[in-house]
Amino acid sequence: MPFSDQIAPLRFEALAERIADATPAQVEIALSRERPGPGDLAALVSPAAVPSLQIIKERAGAITTQRFGRVVNLYAPLYLSNRCTNHCAYCGFTSGSDIERSDLSVEEAVENASILVEEGFRHVLLVTGEDPGRYGVDDIEKVVTAIGGMFHSISIEVFPMTADDYARLERAGVDGLTLYQETYDPGCYASMHPAGPKRDFAGRLEAVERGGGAGFRTLGIGALLGLAPWRCEAVAIAAHALHLSRRFWRSRIAVSFPRIVPAGRGFDPPCPVMDDEFVHMMAALRLVLPDAEFVVSTREPAALRDRLVGLAVTRMSAGSKTAPGAYVTRGAGEQFCVVDDRTPAEVADMLVRQGYDPVWKDFDRTLRG
Numbered sequence: 101m102p103f104s105d106q107i108a109p110l111r112f113e114a115l116a117e118r119i120a121d122a123t124p125a126q127v128e129i130a131l132s133r134e135r136p137g138p139g140d141l142a143a144l145v146s147p148a149a150v151p152s153l154q155i156i157k158e159r160a161g162a163i164t165t166q167r168f169g170r171v172v173n174l175y176a177p178l179y180l181s182n183r184c185t186n187h188c189a190y191c192g193f194t195s196g197s198d199i200e201r202s203d204l205s206v207e208e209a210v211e212n213a214s215i216l217v218e219e220g221f222r223h224v225l226l227v228t229g230e231d232p233g234r235y236g237v238d239d240i241e242k243v244v245t246a247i248g249g250m251f252h253s254i255s256i257e258v259f260p261m262t263a264d265d266y267a268r269l270e271r272a273g274v275d276g277l278t279l280y281q282e283t284y285d286p287g288c289y290a291s292m293h294p295a296g297p298k299r300d301f302a303g304r305l306e307a308v309e310r311g312g313g314a315g316f317r318t319l320g321i322g323a324l325l326g327l328a329p330w331r332c333e334a335v336a337i338a339a340h341a342l343h344l345s346r347r348f349w350r351s352r353i354a355v356s357f358p359r360i361v362p363a364g365r366g367f368d369p370p371c372p373v374m375d376d377e378f379v380h381m382m383a384a385l386r387l388v389l390p391d392a393e394f395v396v397s398t399r400e401p402a403a404l405r406d407r408l409v410g411l412a413v414t415r416m417s418a419g420s421k422t423a424p425g426a427y428v429t430r431g432a433g434e435q436f437c438v439v440d441d442r443t444p445a446e447v448a449d450m451l452v453r454q455g456y457d458p459v460w461k462d463f464d465r466t467l468r469g
Contacts, residue, residue, distance in 0.1 A: 102309055103343045104302035110339065112285045112332050115142070119331045122146035131155060136387045138338050144384040145331040153380055160386035160412050167390055171457045173415040174444065175223040176216045177257070177397075179424045180204045180243060182435065184229030186296035188282075190324065190360055190367045192422075192435045193229040195296060202424045203235050209243045213250055215427040219419060219444045222461035223253040225278065227422075227435075230259035230298060237265045241272050248273040252461040255318065259297075260307030266314035277311035278320030278356065279304070284336030285328040288370075292327055305340075312348035319344055320395065322356035325378070326369030334381050338388050345391075354393035354415070357382060361399045361436050375404055379411065386412040398440040402450075405440055409454050418447035 122143040130140035131152060143149060144156065181203040184193040192199060204212065216224060226243065228235055244254055255276030256269065266277070283289050286301050293299045312319055321340055323333040341353045359378065360369040373381070382394060394412045396405055398420040405416060419442070421427050422435040442450075448458035 102302075102306050103340055104305040106339070106343065107284060107286075107305070107336065110284070110332075110336055112287070112328065115332050115335060116329060118142050119146045119335075122148045124148050124151070127152055131159070135390065138335075138342060138388055141335050141338050141384060141388050142331075144387060145334045145381060149384070150380070153376075153383070156387065157379070157383045157411060160383035161410050163386055163390045164394075164410070164412050164414065168414045170455060171459045172409060172413065172451050173223065173393075173459045173461075174221065174418050174448065175225055175253075175255075175415060176219070176221045176417055176444070177225045177227050177420050177422065178209065178212055178216065179227045179422060179426070179435070180209060180240065181228040181231070181235035182424055183231035183234045184296075185231045185233075186229075186298040187294050188296075188298065189292045189294075190327070190369070203239070204243075204424050206242050206246050208425055208428070210246050210250075212425060212427040213247045217250050220448070220460045221444070222251050223255070224251050225255045225257055225276075225417075226274075227256075228258045230296075232259050237261065237268065241269060244269065244272045244274055255320070257320075260304055261310070263310040263313055266311045266316070270314045270316055275316060276318035276320065276354075277308070277314075277316045278322075278354070279308050279311070280322045280324060280356065280358065281305060281340070282324045283327040284323060284333055284340070288328040308344065309347070312344060312351055316351060318352045318354050318393070319348060320354040320356060320393075322358060322395075324358055324360060325373045325381075326360035326371055329371050330373045330377055330381050334385055338385060341389050341392055352393060353389070353391075354395055355385065355389065356395040356397070358397060358399055361439055378404070379407065382408065382412045398438045399436060400439060402440045402442055405447075406450055406454070409451060409456055416447070418442065419444040 119142045126143040127149045130136045130143045188194045257278040393414045395415045396413045397417045451458045
């Protein structure tokens with residue numbers, strides 16, 4: 101059964117009530133378990149858990165160290181195109197905005213990739229808007245083929261694809277797929293995506309499973325925090341991650357935690373997430389998802405990213421540019437504003453100062469079957 105058929109029973113309104121009604125006794129029961137289950141998460145993210153947040157954070161940090169050691173993987177996004185046919189209320193790429201639209205040629209992609217290699221990166225995330233008619237599978241495959249010898253791991257964060265197209269890119273050398281649901285609340289999802297192919301809520305969920313069927317080594321999911329109540333999103337994310345881990349047990353599950361930041365549209369998130377809430381969400385999810393990669397991007401301020409080291413994060417971007425070609429030229433038409441603008445070397449130095457090893461690659465292409 102696809103996850104799109106399982107999410108309906110969550111009913112965000114009822115879930116919000118269950119979270120609000122959670123008691124300190126339920127939090128204590130959840131924390132008494134060696135490994136809290138998904139049924140405990142509503143209590144662990146509830147207001148009743150706030151007095152126990154220090155205990156939750158300590159447990160999360162211990163689990164992360166036990167499972168992943170004292171290392172943080174570093175990666176960089178490489179934006180190939182900012183063309184998009186969707187009408188998303190929150191995104192800088194949304195169709196109809198007056199940003200400068202551009203695509204990278206293969207040669208330009210290689211030039212930008214070369215900068216990332218010089219900075220130390222061996223893991224790159226290829227990003228596009230969602231306009232496959234203007235920048236599609238053929239274009240992405242050409243870039244993957246051209247830069248394949250430069251990186252040990254190539255992931256994609258692009259438009260939903262067919263099973264055949266995902267399999268085609270996996271054969272070309274892509275080993276990771278990231279596809280955010282944006283929000284798991286169907287009602288909120290509909291209001292935030294009034295037009296365009298992205299309006300298909302179930303279709304977006306099912307695309308991740310098509311990627312799992314293609315054999316990607318990593319499947320990345322997440323919600324855009326600020327659209328719907330974060331506590332409800334946390335429960336839905338956990339359910340989705342556990343579903344994927346059971347169905348695609350050979351793949352590693354990665355959970356990202358992007359918060360809405362300005363993108364020149366003046367969009368005010370209806371459910372803003374404060375820093376302490378952000379930490380609470382990530383720590384509580386670590387107790388339920390001990391083996392998942394937790395990813396945080398340069399959307400977050402440096403001070404907060406530094407705090408997350410040792411808590412739950414296992415992978416972070418550094419030195420990011422969010423417009424096509426921006427590693428070589430000024431770049432225009434960015435998706436969102438980068439908040440942590442430290443160089444990759446500065447981020448690596450921060451990790452070392454905290455007693456962690458910055459890992460520029462965690463996989464070697466020679467290991468692919």
